[in-house]
Structures are given as structure tokens and as C-alpha cells.
Amino acid sequence: MSYTRTDGRRADQLRPVRITPDFMPYAEGSALIEMGQTRVICTASFEERVPPFLRGTGQGWITAEYAMLPRATQQRTPRETSRSGPSGRTQEIQRLIGRALRAIADLTALGERTITIDCDVLQADGGTRTASITGAYVAFALACHRLVSGGRLERSPVKGEVAAVSVGIVDGTPLLDLKYDEDSRAEVDMNVVCTGDGRFVELQGTAEHTPFTRDELDSLLALARQGIEQLLIAQRAAIAQAASPVR
Amino acid sequence: MSYTRTDGRRADQLRPVRITPDFMPYAEGSALIEMGQTRVICTASFEERVPPFLRGTGQGWITAEYAMLPRATQQRTPRETSRSGPSGRTQEIQRLIGRALRAIADLTALGERTITIDCDVLQADGGTRTASITGAYVAFALACHRLVSGGRLERSPVKGEVAAVSVGIVDGTPLLDLKYDEDSRAEVDMNVVCTGDGRFVELQGTAEHTPFTRDELDSLLALARQGIEQLLIAQRAAIAQAASPVR
Amino acid sequence: MSYTRTDGRRADQLRPVRITPDFMPYAEGSALIEMGQTRVICTASFEERVPPFLRGTGQGWITAEYAMLPRATQQRTPRETSRSGPSGRTQEIQRLIGRALRAIADLTALGERTITIDCDVLQADGGTRTASITGAYVAFALACHRLVSGGRLERSPVKGEVAAVSVGIVDGTPLLDLKYDEDSRAEVDMNVVCTGDGRFVELQGTAEHTPFTRDELDSLLALARQGIEQLLIAQRAAIAQAASPVR
Amino acid sequence: MSYTRTDGRRADQLRPVRITPDFMPYAEGSALIEMGQTRVICTASFEERVPPFLRGTGQGWITAEYAMLPRATQQRTPRETSRSGPSGRTQEIQRLIGRALRAIADLTALGERTITIDCDVLQADGGTRTASITGAYVAFALACHRLVSGGRLERSPVKGEVAAVSVGIVDGTPLLDLKYDEDSRAEVDMNVVCTGDGRFVELQGTAEHTPFTRDELDSLLALARQGIEQLLIAQRAAIAQAASPVR
Amino acid sequence: MSYTRTDGRRADQLRPVRITPDFMPYAEGSALIEMGQTRVICTASFEERVPPFLRGTGQGWITAEYAMLPRATQQRTPRETSRSGPSGRTQEIQRLIGRALRAIADLTALGERTITIDCDVLQADGGTRTASITGAYVAFALACHRLVSGGRLERSPVKGEVAAVSVGIVDGTPLLDLKYDEDSRAEVDMNVVCTGDGRFVELQGTAEHTPFTRDELDSLLALARQGIEQLLIAQRAAIAQAASPVR
Amino acid sequence: MSYTRTDGRRADQLRPVRITPDFMPYAEGSALIEMGQTRVICTASFEERVPPFLRGTGQGWITAEYAMLPRATQQRTPRETSRSGPSGRTQEIQRLIGRALRAIADLTALGERTITIDCDVLQADGGTRTASITGAYVAFALACHRLVSGGRLERSPVKGEVAAVSVGIVDGTPLLDLKYDEDSRAEVDMNVVCTGDGRFVELQGTAEHTPFTRDELDSLLALARQGIEQLLIAQRAAIAQAASPVR
16 A cells, blocks of 8 residues: 555545534524535525425425535636536536435425525535535534424434545555545545445445456445544534534 | 346346447447337547647547437426536436546547547436447447548557446345336436446446445445446447448 | 439439338337438327417417437537527427428317427438428327327317428429438528428428529429329328327 | 408508618618518628638628517517527528528628628517518618728629518418518418519418418419519619718 | 817716607607617506516516617627626616616506516617616606506506716716717716706716715716706606607 | 614614635635624635736736625525526626726736636625625735735735725614615615725615615715725734735
8 A cells, every 4th residue: 555645644544524513603504514625614494395396295305506616726716607507517416415415314204395405615625525415414404403493393304314425546545535636636536425324325436547346346435434434423523512502 | 035027027137138330320430229128329429629628638538418309208308408408417427428438448549539429318218328338338439440440540549348237226126227117116226337347437326215235235236247248248249240341 | 404413313303211100119109201311200299288378278289399419410410408599490490390280280179288299310411301390290190190099189180181392403403302412502492391282381492592583483393292292102101001000 | 352451451562661771870781661560770780700610711791680679569578688599480580681681692792701780670560570681681782882982892792682571361362561460360471582683582481370272372472573573662762862972 | 177078068068868759659658868879769668467576565566678789889789689698787777777767656556567668779879878767767757647547557656757867077077978988988987866856866986997086076966966957857848748649 | 863773883883893814725815704794705816817808908807706605694595506697786796896996906017817806705694795895805905915925926906995885874864884684674775985095986876765865975975984994994904914924
């Protein structure tokens, strides 16, 4: 295992994780998640409506939007406000975040309401989509807690936990939680989304240059499992900190 | 293993596969791929230009577009011609097909040219994105063969084979090559893209309702491997049939 | 009469016509029409709704969409999926096809339903809009036949036949059924749409370079009449072949 | 011939025609054309550029745009400024006007320049597209006259005259120059564009409800020929009036 | 006061003003306003609907649209028909016109109806947005007069007068009613909208190059007040001329 | 003075102002500005290009973009990412911010480069456009300082200071720095942008319901002048704090 990480981390080490609950006071639930230099604001917004395909079903919906501030990147990235809507990459990420949350939610408990998750990247240094999922869970859980304690929902739609992390292979070395410099030269890039009890919600592995073997897949999954355990702990701490003194 | 398939297949059985090479005579390479009721026209088009980010690099590009005829579906589906470009789903599929082909292509051998893969679904009965990749490879290989034999390329950009198949879990049973009725009620849906030597190019597994365990993942990967072996044989036969009498 | 056609046809000769009914099994009615190298898939789709301006009138509607696969052409033509909807040419063709079908349809017999005609060009060698109309009539007639025999309509909305052909003047010679090479150098280009009893539904003549005289108009109309007679025979044969064993 | 026109005209009578040259002083050429209640401002604008497909050919281009002021109609019609560009109807009209002018223009005399014709309808009472062509010719001829006399062109691109009129069948009666109330209930509607020497540039006949016979076609063409003769006289008078004292 | 105006006006002099009422006969109210070479058609259109946010409130709405004919300008300006709707400048002007009219309207007297003001610039020589407001008031007042006299409204929504003018500083000299050549080199540009009793509805001053002092502001406001007095007189004359013989 | 403010402020009192410099480390200059509950991230980004109209002039450009996070508001506001670009309100604000910065910038010192100001509102409680200008100046000044000290610019384009504040009339009382609850019921709303030496850059006053007199205008301008003095002090403190230890 020869690759040395530019920030001195071990191959199986996460970046410093910090989750600040209630960063956006107007939202039903919110969190700022920082994983090293990557910083994402996640909010959960509650609305008394569902998309047309759910009307009359008694079921609710969870959807997600994702965007980056223009100077989240080293060079300014133009906004996706113009032309023909969000890019393909943005839509992929939005769909991924939405599926991840829905996988641990009881949409019947939500009733015919929508929770919209907004993930706005303040600073991007790799792993923004997995950080978004991890932070979005905190915003979602806090929102549900308040909606129940405030009497707007009878029971909580939270039926499990979910967190996500990226893994990849750089110079033949499997690594946990890739920074941007690692991500941009990785041979293989994989996003893993797991529940609190260790089952898979999503597995998205892509060989950018070099197809990967079954053994490499097994190594990556082991690293991901390890990282997700730590993220679940950080999520629980942030929720505990926020939820006790309900605003 | 209790689930009985509506078309009587075994859990580990592909639908009948038929690949008709040279279905679109104006294209540099083309194929009609049929997997049961799913039918997709794949073409490979050669152009003497590259996207801006590759100009001056000596490298070529492979990109893909995917669309369905309105009556590819049981009910008519409106075209994505209007409004703001292709949907998120379509863009995800296009990006997947493009990455799959690039993973087995030598973009330097292509030089500063673009090959555009068009996958147009005549009929959709599940598995259109994986059928598109499997058919696109045949179109791509035929195009490269003719571009070399016609003197437009010095050496072939084909440096490997690629094929794809879907697997999933229905009523707890892992299945190979899901039809639409199976796909729409699957607990887990996974698309697997492999090279001719059995390595992974893409792995995209999604738990629609029920997160999946590591054991279930292993079963699905075994089924996928088996299906891809048979698809590689069908691809080779189609290419052999077409390539000998160069048009 | 000095102009010699590149495929050796007489000036008053159609290209070989082949109409394959029921090419698209999910559609209520469909046909693949081939006129020489021009190939178009036509489908007729039935929906239980009408556009807003017909609600409450008891009348139905017939509308059409037209598109080309990117490799229908010698060089790849970009899809019209992006930006601002179909081009002016495409919209002209769609409106023409819709008017042609409505001219021979009893919209009251249809009731407040819509039949959408989709014409998707697999291969384009001139005359795609007139081939689309000729094929669309077959798809429409088959759909109506099945909707009546299946009990979804009380009586058939088909109250006549319709077919179309192009004529034009090349090097001073009036020609029937122009191929692409002829069309692109024609002085005059005319599309003629007629009913089964020989009356005009549409007449669209354009002098691309040289305005035309009344005598030239008369010659062109005579050629068109002759071509349309043969197309009506091919339509009737295709419908007879398909309709007998109702699927 | 039983139909009585609501404005008391004979079947073969034009509405009062008035053409005011130089209505828009900033344009190289312009005219306000009034045919009864229909009023259209036509301008011809000269630019030192051609579309990409003509660069390096030495040839110029003539293109047209058409729009209606919102209160050109009895009820306000929303602008086509929003959404996805001009409607299909508008594009058809724009293409028709452009072809009509190009048919009598010497694009080589124009050199690599573009003349853009703008037809803006102040008031619409039927026949706006044919009035646009008739008025556009005046604007075009005046512009060419000034471009030559001002030394910006060596010789005039005007190589003929062009005018247009609508004809149609209402209650079985062939009529010249349909007003809106006639147009909206016509069985057949035909736009005829002719050169100054009586040849056809465009012929667009549509059976809205009732297909038309060859005899009816002949009657309509005779009416159109007669109307166009009078429009040519009005055009010549307007040009003579304007062109003498060059501004 | 050193700056000499190119048209010989005094610094405190308006251009010749002409307001032609009822220029667009189909509209409920209309006027053509000319201020020197600037010419704008203003119409007021009445519709029995309100935007969603006013439904059920008993209140009406006044909104405005603004556009220029392509040859309103010395060089042809492309239409804003394509791409993504009106430009920022156009939207600013539309919002300004709408607010100005609403400031003197009784929206409750209007009931749940909308009056849409359309300002279409035939010719632009500076001050088109202020001319639009001044002309729009005439169109609006005439429309209300007829809607009341025709029994479509019980009482008039007109509760005051409104007019607008531009002022600015050129070469250190405060000027009234800037022409285009003055506007394009002004250090300060200010649009002033006032009611008939001399109060401000809008004040929009912009230092294009040189920030302005409080004393300069006072001079500009005095000039504006003087110009608006004269415009109010011209408005009253146009309304009197039109309103007496109700059409 | 009868109106009592909901947060207990005096009529002439600003909300607490806090400006955090360097909030976005990747940007050349940045600041987070907080005025009470209103929070805006401002960044200044430097690029080696100018818009086409400035190429070859030796001059640079300053442009601005403005957006709100969806949960900047009490209820979630949809992003302007979809459809047809930013709303009219957003474009007005962007143009205002750009003009304000250009008024105090030496675009020749900038050379042919662009500085893009991004103002992203985290939380909106009234006055976001004026807070954006005040914060944008800090981001701009910091960026220029670093561009000069880092050798990318020879001399600083900062030739003055600029700050902005809102004033308005609520229940007849002139107020400084309106919160959202005040803004939404104000009779008059005015944004004032001034330079460091007290001259006006922009003055935008709007009577939402009640036109305002000259005396009221004078009161509002006096309040604005007072507020801007304090904002200039806060700006200078933030710049001093950041600029000393250049990162």
C-alpha cells in the first residue's frame, strides 16, 4: 500500500467531521456538516402538499435539491440558474439524496405532505454528495422530531438511520473518504449509503480508468462500513445536542 | 426460492437475446438488440471534432444519447423534446452508457474525434439501459472496424469488450435480467457492467424499499456474472456475422 | 424530358413501397412504411382526454408528432430534444400530418378522446413527410378498427382514405416521388395530399429557385394523382393483411 | 353563388389597399400596408453578416420575422416572448415570407450581407401573412434602392416583383381576399404567392373541413391571379412615391 | 449652463408631445404617444381573471408588458422572443409601468379582473419608459371610461393621474427629457413618476459615472416637476378628445 | 412619531451589524454580513476575461449575481434554477449591485479582467439588497487588496467606498433599515446607495400604496445618510481586521 495522502491521513481514516444542528433557524430542521474542507448546509422543509402522483394515497413524499454556491470551488463555477435547469450531475445527486432518505422513512406516517431536503454546498473538497446525505439525515430527523412535538405530525416518519461515505482506489490503494485531489485521480470511485443496522441502500461504483476486480470491491466495502459507523455516531451526537432544548 | 417468473424463466435465465448488426445503414456502426420484448436500436456515429475540453490534447471522446419512441411503452410516453432538455433519468442513463464505452476504449487511438452512441428504444420491457450498453458495444466495435479498414483511423480504439445486465431481488428471490413487471416490484435493483475479462466497470445497486445485506449483494453479483458471459457470446457472434463482408 | 434519375426510375414511377402493419405491438395501431430507402415508423395512440379547447364539445382530436432518429441521415443530425422545442420545419410537418388525418376523420365518432400519431423516421431519403402521412393513415385505420372491435368506440372515426406523395421539377423535368438527391436540387417541390376519391386535402408547392407556370402546375398535379392511386392500393393491402386476425 | 360577404364586397373584390412607404424612418426600407382592417408594419434591415452556412460563398441571405402586437386581435393574445420561442404557426409564416422574397432576389448581388424582413401586425383581420409578403416586397425594394444609391451595394438584388393574396371557399363560394370572419369558417383556405410576370412562387391550399376538387382549384387560382394584379399596381405606386425623393 | 442640446432645446424644455387616443381600435383603451422621435403604442386590455394570489380577494390587478419593434432602433435589435424570456432591462421597465399605474388605481373598484397594459415602442430616441407610463395612463383612463359607460364596471378604478419624465445631468448641466444622444452620455440619469397632485410615485436616480450631490438632486427634481405639469395637460387633452364621442 | 417597531429600535436606529471577512476561503475576497436576522454571503471572484463589448478596450468589468437559499425565508421559496432564468426582481437586484460597485471602481486599473460579485442570502429579514451592496464592497476591497499584493494587479481598482441602506415610511413614520415585517407594510420603500464622501450612487424610491411628498423625501434622505455613516465604519473595521494578515 504505497499511496501517501496529501493531508497525512491513514487510508482508513475519515476527515474531521463536524455537524452543527439548527444552522438555518427558519427551517423545520437543519444542519451544517463539515468533513474537512467540505461544508454543506442541509435543511428539511415541510409542506402540506404532495406531488400529483400521490394525491389521495395517504402517502407523503421526500425530495431533494442540491446546489453549490459559485465560490464553493477553487475557480468560480457558474450557477445552474440559466438555460435548461440543473445539469445531469446535479440531477443524479438530487435523486440519490432523495432515495437515501426515503429508504429510511415511513411515508405513511408523513401523510400527504412533502419534506424537501435542500443541500447547498458552501465549500467543495470532494465527497459533497455523501456529506449531503449524512447531513440531510440530521436535518430530516430534527424536522420530524419538531413536527411531532409541535403536533403537526402524529408519529415520526423516521424509521431508521442513514449515512453515506465515498471510497475509492488511488494508485492501487483503497482509500476511505476521498478529498478532491484524490477523487480527481482515482481509478475507482464508489459511493456507499448504509442504514444504521449496516444494510446497503445504495452502492454506486464507477471505474473511471481501470475496471476493478471482485477483491478490490470487497476491500472498498470494508472501508466504507468502517467510515459509516463513525458518521452514525456524529449524527447521533448532533441530534442529541439539538433536540433536547426544542426551540 | 419461491418467486415464479411470469414468463416461466428460471431465476438465473436471460430472456432470448438477438443482436442484428448493421440495422441502420447510414451509420458507421449499428445494431438492433432484442432481449425478449425489449428492443433498442444502437448506432455509432463518427465526427471529426471533440468537445472544447479535449481540443489540443490528441484525445478523442465517446458520448451517448438515449431516448424512447413514444410508443415504446404500454401507454404513450410524451417525448422529451419540449421544455428543458432530457429528464434526470435520461441523463443518468446517457452518462452511464458513455462511461461504459469509454472504459474499454483507447481514446488516444481515436485521436481528436468523437464517437456518438445513440440508443433509441423501440420497445421497453425492462432493462433498456443495460441492453443499450450491450448493443452499443456492437455498434461501436463495428464502427471502429470499418474506420480502420476504411483508413479513417490508423488503429482501433477498441481495447476490450463490455456488456451489461440487470439483476434484482423480487419477493426475496435474486433474479437475473428483470422484465418490466419484475423491475417495478423489485425490492432491490442493480445494474452491472463488466468487461470481457470479468472486471467491473459500473455497479449501481438501489434498494427501492428494503435495504439489502452483504449476502444478498454476493448472490446478485454471481447472477450478473453468469448473464454477462452469455451476452459476450452473443456480441461476438453479431460482430463476426457483420464484420466479415465489409459493406 | 432530358433528366435521368440516379436510380433509373421513369419520371412517373414511385420507389418500391412496402407497408408492414403492426410494427409496434404496444400501440393501438402502427405501421412501418418504406419507400425506397426512406423508412418511417407510424403509430396511433388512443387517450381518454382532449385538449382544453374541445372539453365539453363531444368532439375528439387527432394530433401528430414527427421526429428523426439521429442516424436517419447520412451525417448525424442532432436531436431536437434540447433548447427550445422542435424546429420550424418539424412543426410544419407535424401540423401537416395532423390536418391530413383530421380531413378524413369523423371527430364526433371519436368522442372526447385524442388519437396521437407519432411518425419516427428511421431512415431519410426524401419524402419523409408524405411517407409519414401515407403510413399514418394505416396506423390510424388499424387503431380505429381495433377500438371499435374491442368496444372502446361505438363507431369508427374513419370516414375516408388519405395518402400523400411529393412531386417536383428537376432540370425542367416534372418527376414523381423525389429521392433526397433529386429533392435537394429541384427547382420546384410540391407535396400533394389526396383523399381516396381524388379530392385535394393539401397542396403545398414551393419554387426553390425558379417560379413555375400554370402548365407546369398541371403536369405536377397529374403525376401526383397517379402516384397516390398506387399508394392507396398499398395501404388497402396492408390494412387487409393486418386487420383480419385481430390480435 | 349564394354567399353574401359581411362587408358587401363582390366575391372577386379586394379590400381597400393602402401602402404607406417609409413608415419606420430608422429602417433601410419600410412600409405600412393596410388591407381593410388588417394593418402590418414591414421593415427591411441590412446587416454586414451572413449565417454560418453562407460564409465564404459570396452569397447573401434574406430572412423574415413575423409577430403580432398583443392587441392586434379582438381579444388580447399573449406575446410569444416567453417559453420556447415562436409558435409553429409563426414559424411557418416566417419561413413563407423569407422564401417569397428570396424567390425574386439575386443573392449574389447582395454579397455576404443579410436583409432581415420584420413584419409586425398592428391589427389582424385575416390575410396577415399575405399582406406581410406584399408589404415586405415594398420595404425590400426601397431598401435595395437606397443601398445602391447610397453606394453600399453595387447593383440591386431586386430581380423581380412578388405579391401575395389569400383565396378560399366559403359556403361553396370561391372568394378573393378573406377577412377574419370568412377565414374562420372557410372550407378551403389557400395562399398564393406570384411574381410580377404571373408565375407561382408558393401555393398553399388546405381543406379545413371539405376536400376540394380540381375544378374548385382552378376557380381559386383565377381569383388569386386577379387580386395579385391589383396588388402589384399598389406596390409600384408606393415605391414610386417613396423612391423619388431619396431621404 | 454650458451644454448645448443637439436639437436646440432649452435645458428645461420638453420635446414636442403628441398623444393620439384610440390608435388601436380593438383595445378597450389605447394611445400613440410621441415625444419627439420617440413613439410608443400603449393599449389597455381588460380580462375577467386575476392572478392566483388575488383569487377570492375581490381585488383586481394591473400589469404591464413592454417591447420594442426590431427597427425601433438605429441598428436592428433582435427580438426577445427566443431563449429565456425578456431581458433584465425589459423586466425592470415592465415592473415600473405596472407599479405606476397601480399607484393611482382603485383595485377594489376593478373587482377580480386584470387590466394588462402593453407598451410597444415603434421608435426609440430616449425616454421610452417614461413615455410608456405617460401614454399608458391615457390608455388606462380611456379603457376605464368605456368599461363603466358600457356597464362592465360599476365605478371607475381611476382614482388619480400619473405621468413620468426623465431628467439627467450632461456635462454638469441638469436637463429635462433626455434624447438618446444625451441619455447615452449622461453622468446621472433619473426617472421621475408623479401623480396629478405633485406627489412622487417613483424616483429612480442612477449615477452612471459620477455620483451626485444633494444640490444636484434638488435641481433635477425641480426640472422633473415642471415637465410633468405639461405632460398632465397633454394627457387631459387627449382623453377629452377621445372620450366625448364614445365609440 | 407614533409607530413602535417590533424589535424596539428607535426610528433612526440600524439593526446590529456584523461583518465577518474571509468567510469563503476559496474566493479572492469574501464577507458574511449580518444585519439583525438578515445574513448574506458576499464573494468577489477574479477572472482573466471580459464580456465581448469590452474586448480590446483595456477596461475591466464588475458584474453581480444574487440568489437566496430556499430556506432563507420563513416558508421555503423555490429555487430560480428551473425554467427561464432569474426573476425580474432578482435581475433588478443584480443590476443594482453591479452598478453600485462600478460607481466606485477604476475599471481601467482592473484591465481586461472581470470581478464577479456573488451575493447569496442565507437568511432574509428585509434589506437583503442593501446588505448585499454593503457586504459586496468589503469582498471587493479585500479581493483588490490581495490581487495587488499578490502581483496580479498593478494598482487597486478601488477608488472610493460604497454602502447602502433602506429607508421607508410605515404608518406615516419615516424609519431607517426596515425589517421584513416593516417592509411588507410600508407605504414608501426607498433604497439609498452612497459613496464614502456622501454623494448618491443610486436612489430608488417607490410608493407602494401612498405617493409621497417632497418633505417626506427629505426626511428619508436624512435617515439614510445617518445609517450609511455607521455602515461605512463597520466596513472599514472588517477590512482592517482581514487585510492585515494577508492569507
